[in-house]
Amino acid sequence: MSLIEVLRKKTNNTLFTTPSHSGRFFIFKKFQQFYKYDISETDTHAPEEALKRAEKRASLIYGTNHTYFLTNGSSSGIIASVLSCTTPGDKVLIHEDAHISHFNAVKLAGCIPVLYKLPVDKNFGVYRENSVENIEPYLKKEKIKVVIITSPTYEGFVSNIKEIKTLCERYNAYLITDEAHGALYPFSELLPESAVKISDFTIQSLHKTAGGLNPTALLHSSCKIDPIDAINMISTTSPSYPLLATIEANINFLNSKKGKYKINNLIEKLNKLKKTSPYLEFGGNDPTKLLIKSNKMAGNLLSETLYKYGIEDERNNNESVLLLCGVGTNSKKLIRLQKVLKKM
Numbered sequence: 001m002s003l004i005e006v007l008r009k010k011t012n013n014t015l016f017t018t019p020s021h022s023g024r025f026f027i028f029k030k031f032q033q034f035y036k037y038d039i040s041e042t043d044t045h046a047p048e049e050a051l052k053r054a055e056k057r058a059s060l061i062y063g064t065n066h067t068y069f070l071t072n073g074s075s076s077g078i079i080a081s082v083l084s085c086t087t088p089g090d091k092v093l094i095h096e097d098a099h100i101s102h103f104n105a106v107k108l109a110g111c112i113p114v115l116y117k118l119p120v121d122k123n124f125g126v127y128r129e130n131s132v133e134n135i136e137p138y139l140k141k142e143k144i145k146v147v148i149i150t151s152p153t154y155e156g157f158v159s160n161i162k163e164i165k166t167l168c169e170r171y172n173a174y175l176i177t178d179e180a181h182g183a184l185y186p187f188s189e190l191l192p193e194s195a196v197k198i199s200d201f202t203i204q205s206l207h208k209t210a211g212g213l214n215p216t217a218l219l220h221s222s223c224k225i226d227p228i229d230a231i232n233m234i235s236t237t238s239p240s241y242p243l244l245a246t247i248e249a250n251i252n253f254l255n256s257k258k259g260k261y262k263i264n265n266l267i268e269k270l271n272k273l274k275k276t277s278p279y280l281e282f283g284g285n286d287p288t289k290l291l292i293k294s295n296k297m298a299g300n301l302l303s304e305t306l307y308k309y310g311i312e313d314e315r316n317n318n319e320s321v322l323l324l325c326g327v328g329t330n331s332k333k334l335i336r337l338q339k340v341l342k343k344m
């Protein structure tokens with residue numbers, strides 16, 4: 001039985017259990033359906049087994065040893081993965097400008113952060129991908145227990161995970177890949193290779209590009225360590241089953257013919273859009289991200305101009321603008337964007 005089927009189960013019992021709204025008392029009426037599915041681990045519903053089965057099915061889909069559903073974002077997956085493969089005092093190699101969760105993970109694990117630099121793409125004003133050449137000097141210099149990389153970067157620069165994993169193995173270090181912005185990768189041959197089967201731990205946000213609700217995410221382990229104890233240590237004992245059920249449905253969608261078509265269709269449309277914008281340059285090697293540079297105006301000005309036409313970006317800097325796309329980016333949005341970009 002799927003998670004959603006378990007949540008739909010009706011009971012004749014009168015529940016004197018948490019949550020006290022009992023799926024019937026709707027303080028916020030607009031979210032009535034959400035209340036109805038918001039159950040606890042009672043004998044009536046017993047959703048824990050359904051969750052375990054859903055996670056097992058997910059690990060088969062992704063080809064990992066373990067895949068866990070997270071309802072506190074990739075941030076919690078980064079923290080759990082560091083907690084599960086370190087002991088206090090270990091050194092963890094992280095980017096000096098990494099997402100805050102990388103720093104928090106190292107702190108909570110009682111480890112020592114060793115900071116690395118990344119090359120900057122001057123044309124677009126963003127960090128480039130990581131590489132063996134970039135990391136090896138740090139591994140040579142001191143005993144590093146874990147290397148954390150972000151691939152793709154926020155703006156869509158993708159690292160060669162296989163090469164970096166081989167390097168980490170040579171130095172007996174675990175590799176954690178923050179793939180928060182690459183949750184679509186396992187589902188299309190038109191996208192860069194995902195880290196899920198290569199890296200020891202890979203963390204993906206479903207809510208960023210893959211159509212998930214905030215803050216749904218996944219933690220994959222493809223090494224011998226099962227991170228479940230660490231996940232439990234930093235998680236509530238009352239998980240949101242409605243959110244967990246959306247994760248199950250989300251993965252099933254991405255893995256379906258319909259889901260794969262949606263991703264490939266998005267890529268095709270974005271490729272076409274890029275070809276019809278002669279005054280713009282597009283950066284990065286993730287075709288779903290629109291990292292745009294104009295040869296007529298600075299990035300910040302391009303952002304302001306787009307905003308005047310009703311287009312809001314994810315990020316911008318002096319050089320470029322990032323428009324984030326994902327499975328929710330429909331043709332209507334892209335046609336509108338194309339019209340506006342033609343005026344730039």
Ligand SMILES: Cc1ncc(COP(=O)(O)O)c(C=O)c1O
Pocket residue numbers: 072073074075076099101150154178180181205215216217
């Ligand atoms: C590179 C990167 N890693 C991790 C995270 C954290 O993701 P979440 O919001 O799912 O916790 C973010 C969020 O912006 C991010 O950009």
